[in-house]
Amino acid sequence: LCKSYVYNAERNMEQRHQNSSLLVRHIESQPQKMKYYRAKYRTAINQYLNTCFSVKNFDDFEKYLQKLISSGKNLNPHLSARNFLMIENLKLNRNFIRETVKENIREIKQFETELKKHEMQVPVESFHALYMNAAITFFHEEHYKEAIVYVNKILNQFDERRNKAVIAMAKMINMIAHYELKNYDLLLYLIKIYAADEKKQSREP
Numbered sequence: 001l002c003k004s005y006v007y008n009a010e011r012n013m014e015q016r017h018q019n020s021s022l023l024v025r026h027i028e029s030q031p032q033k034m035k036y037y038r039a040k041y042r043t044a045i046n047q048y049l050n051t052c053f054s055v056k057n058f059d060d061f062e063k064y065l066q067k068l069i070s071s072g073k074n075l076n077p078h079l080s081a082r083n084f085l086m087i088e089n090l091k092l093n094r095n096f097i098r099e100t101v102k103e104n105i106r107e108i109k110q111f112e113t114e115l116k117k118h119e120m121q122v123p124v125e126s127f128h129a130l131y132m133n134a135a136i137t138f139f140h141e142e143h144y145k146e147a148i149v150y151v152n153k154i155l156n157q158f159d160e161r162r163n164k165a166v167i168a169m170a171k172m173i174n175m176i177a178h179y180e181l182k183n184y185d186l187l188l189y190l191i192k193i194y195a196a197d198e199k200k201q202s203r204e205p
Helices: 002-028 031-036 038-055 061-071 077-098 102-118 124-140 144-157 164-180 184-203
Strands: none
Touching (some): 002 031, 031 038, 038 061, 061 077, 077 124, 102 124, 124 144, 124 164
C-alpha cells in the first residue's frame, strides 16, 4: 500500500510537471497576448520551477528563473513583493537540492535590505517559507545567531494554530541554536515556555 501511494504521488508530480510546462509554453506561444497574461505567466513559471524540485529535472531551470525575474520588472509594490518571494524561495530551494547551502548565505545577505521594503506590502503569512529557508540555511552553516534572527521573525509574527509545522520547526531550531551558543539559562526558559504552550494547546477544543 505504501509503495502504491509513493508511486501515485510520483506519477502525479510528473504529471504536474508536464502540465505546468505545457501551460508556460502555451502562454509563450501567444506573444501578442502576453501583456494580458503577465500575472498568469509568472504564476505558471513559478509552478513549473517548483515541480522541477520534485522530479529533479533542472534542464531549463535557470532559463525560466531568469524569465521569471525579467517578467517581474515595473510591477506595483504588492506584485513586486509577491514576485520577490517566488524568486528568492526558488533560489534558496535550488541550492538546498544541489547541496550548495553555503551559497544561500550570500543570497540572503543580498536580499535582506530589499526584504524590509517588501515586508510592508503583503501579509506576514506570505513570508513564512522565506524566513524558514533563511533560518535553516544559517543553522546548517552553524551561523546560529543569524538563524535565531529569522526564527524569532517566525515565532513573533505567526499564529501557531495556523502554522503548527512551521512553528514546531522554528522552536526546535531555536533551542538547538541556543544550546550551541551555550545560552543554557535561556534554553531552560524556552523549554519551560514551549512545554507550557503545548499543554495549553492540548486543552483547547
